Amino acid sequence: MKIALLTSGGDAPGMNAAIRAVVRRAGYYGLTVYGIERGFAGLLNGEGFRPLNHRSVADIIHRGGTILRTARAPEFCRASVQDQAAAWLREQGIEALIVIGGDGSFRGGAALQERGLRFIGIPATIDNDIYGTDLTIGFDTAVNTAADAINRLRDTATSHERVFVIEVMGRCAGFIALASGLAGGAESILVPEMEFNLEEICRRLLAAKEHGRSHSIIVVAEGAASAMKMGEEIKKRTGLETRVTILGHLQRGGTPTAADRILATQMGAAAVDLLRRGENGVMVGYVKGRIEPVPLAEVFSGEKTFPAEAYELAHILSLY
Numbered sequence: 001m002k003i004a005l006l007t008s009g010g011d012a013p014g015m016n017a018a019i020r021a022v023v024r025r026a027g028y029y030g031l032t033v034y035g036i037e038r039g040f041a042g043l044l045n046g047e048g049f050r051p052l053n054h055r056s057v058a059d060i061i062h063r064g065g066t067i068l069r070t071a072r073a074p075e076f077c078r079a080s081v082q083d084q085a086a087a088w089l090r091e092q093g094i095e096a097l098i099v100i101g102g103d104g105s106f107r108g109g110a111a112l113q114e115r116g117l118r119f120i121g122i123p124a125t126i127d128n129d130i131y132g133t134d135l136t137i138g139f140d141t142a143v144n145t146a147a148d149a150i151n152r153l154r155d156t157a158t159s160h161e162r163v164f165v166i167e168v169m170g171r172c173a174g175f176i177a178l179a180s181g182l183a184g185g186a187e188s189i190l191v192p193e194m195e196f197n198l199e200e201i202c203r204r205l206l207a208a209k210e211h212g213r214s215h216s217i218i219v220v221a222e223g224a225a226s227a228m229k230m231g232e233e234i235k236k237r238t239g240l241e242t243r244v245t246i247l248g249h250l251q252r253g254g255t256p257t258a259a260d261r262i263l264a265t266q267m268g269a270a271a272v273d274l275l276r277r278g279e280n281g282v283m284v285g286y287v288k289g290r291i292e293p294v295p296l297a298e299v300f301s302g303e304k305t306f307p308a309e310a311y312e313l314a315h316i317l318s319l320y
């Protein structure tokens with residue numbers, strides 16, 4: 001069986017560990033993996049198409065980013081483009097495709113499956129917003145990066161007695177904001193999934209000051225509100241000295257944590273095992289501590305539930 005492998009969508013720390021595991025597990029069984037560069041965009045012109053072997057994936061387990069590079073390929077939504085890619089893969093003798101990416105990338109894979117290829121998805125996005133898996137590759141690293149930034153900002157916030165509004169990634173999901181805010185002891189966490197009241201936040205900031213707390217940390221998911229506007233509003237309404245930090249793409253890079261490397265390694269190996277078992281059209285999920293296949297139909301059928309209890313806990317712990 002000839003397998004093609006690509007990474008797609010936003011990069012996530014741990015993608016390289018997953019690539020390594022796919023290639024080496026496949027090699028162990030005598031299967032050949034062909035890498036494709038720049039995600040689905042690379043499928044249209046065969047960019048970087050080459051066999052990967054044990055040596056090609058040496059010394060990458062600890063590196064962020066992806067050696068296969070990645071891209072967002074909106075043109076891949078068009079049926080004619082999907083036809084072209086499926087035909088090209090068939091010409092190369094490829095029978096199966098493994099995609100490391102988010103659910104948008106899995107839709108591209110599903111389109112190729114409809115055109116006769118076998119497809120397995122490995123969930124990787126720092127946002128952790130894929131339905132059907134408790135964890136995605138890259139989330140743990142991004143949360144640790146954000147929590148570390150919060151620690152550093154807290155040092156300067158306490159020294160100068162300031163309010164810090166810290167914007168983390170998550171256009172549609174607040175999982176990074178919640179986890180890093182909980183880990184960093186944030187006074188307020190704003191996420192797209194939960195309503196918030198700026199007046200109430202300002203009232204709490206002033207109450208905290210009255211009780212002797214001279215600094216505060218507010219973590220905002222980028223999809224919840226503009227941190228710049230929040231900072232300005234807070235300053236205007238409370239008179240407290242306020243600063244804004246946008247962490248941005250810092251959260252996407254860096255050495256993957258051990259947890260992400262282990263998850264990626266297990267998921268990469270499982271993708272090959274699933275192909276050997278004859279599975280098709282599934283995502284490798286991490287469900288209640290176990291790696292297991294999740295049908296794509298299920299992955300596309302819902303939205304991950306936001307852990308409202310943990311959100312409430314963060315709120316309670318920061319109350320005065």
Ligand code: F6P
Binds near residue numbers: 009
């Ligand atoms: O990959 C997920 C993500 O990092 C989101 O959190 C963020 O909103 C988006 O990608 C940014 O995308 P880009 O790098 O294409 O600007």
